Amino acid sequence: MKIVRKHERTKKAFEKSLAKLQLDYLDLYLIHQPFGDIYGSWRAMEELYLEGKIRAIGVSNFQMDRLIDLIIHHDVTPAVNQIETHPFFQQVESAKFMEENKVQIESWGPFAEGRNNLFQNDVLVSIAGKYNKSVAQVVLRWLTQRGVVAIPKSIHKERIIENFNIFDFELRQEDMDTIATLDTKQSLFLSHNDPEIVKSLSGWKFNA
Incomplete structure (x- = not known):
């Protein structure tokens, strides 16, 4: 079986999405889950960001240890981290941590x-x-x-x-x-x- 690096797969997936949407660039592109070869995906996204094909790159469902690990080892800090946030799970400490590290907290499932x-x-x-x-x-x-x-x-x-x-x-x-x-x-x-x-x-x- 041919092994395709996550870096290459991410770029191919992005180009496919861009073609389907018939756009020249995307405003925001996210890693949905903090598992697998997130480093390979992030490097590909950094390159697309620097090429101007994505205006901002971010992550979703990253807990704070995984988020800071990503920040420390890469050049581009995630613009957003999309996490479960609503009145019953308010993510107060996470929100404070993200503010300190210049990452915008974004709520999925606000209701x-x-x-x-x-x-x-x-x-x-x-x-x-x-x-x-x-x-x-x-x-x-x-x-x-x-x-x-x-x-x-x-x-x-x-x-x-x-x-x-x-x-x-x-x-x-x-x-x-x-x-x-x-x-x-x-x-x-x-x-x-x-x-x-x-x-x-x-x-x-x-x-x-």
Whole structure:
């Protein structure tokens, strides 16, 4: 079997994506998981960045030890690290660490995909009522005031419009502090420290 280096595979995957999108460059390109030959992928992405084919490169799901390892051993610091961040998993220490190392924290799953009954949570519903806003708008405003970038997903036009309408109000500090009490400091989805999860995310298979 021919072994193709991750560096080469990353460049080929990028060029394929660029062709499908019919674009000359991409604004942002990410490593999705912190496993496998991330060094090979990152070197390829650094080259594409320096060639002007990507405006910014970043990572996703990198815990802070893996993030600083990547920063130390490469020339280009990730522009963003996209991690699970929502009222029940607030990533306070990680956000501080990333700010200190000039990496923008970006939230995936800002609404926790509705888990823990987020949209019916008594605390969030009460705060939303005070501002005449929806729970979704309160969560997005809370993230924004913390300096967390969030890109919520929706296929409904009215919800997309609603998600943009968060700049005409500001949460008071007392409400920010109240939301802080919801933090469980645990993922609602998966642990990147669990060997079985790592096997699954890496596409690992048992040898027959």
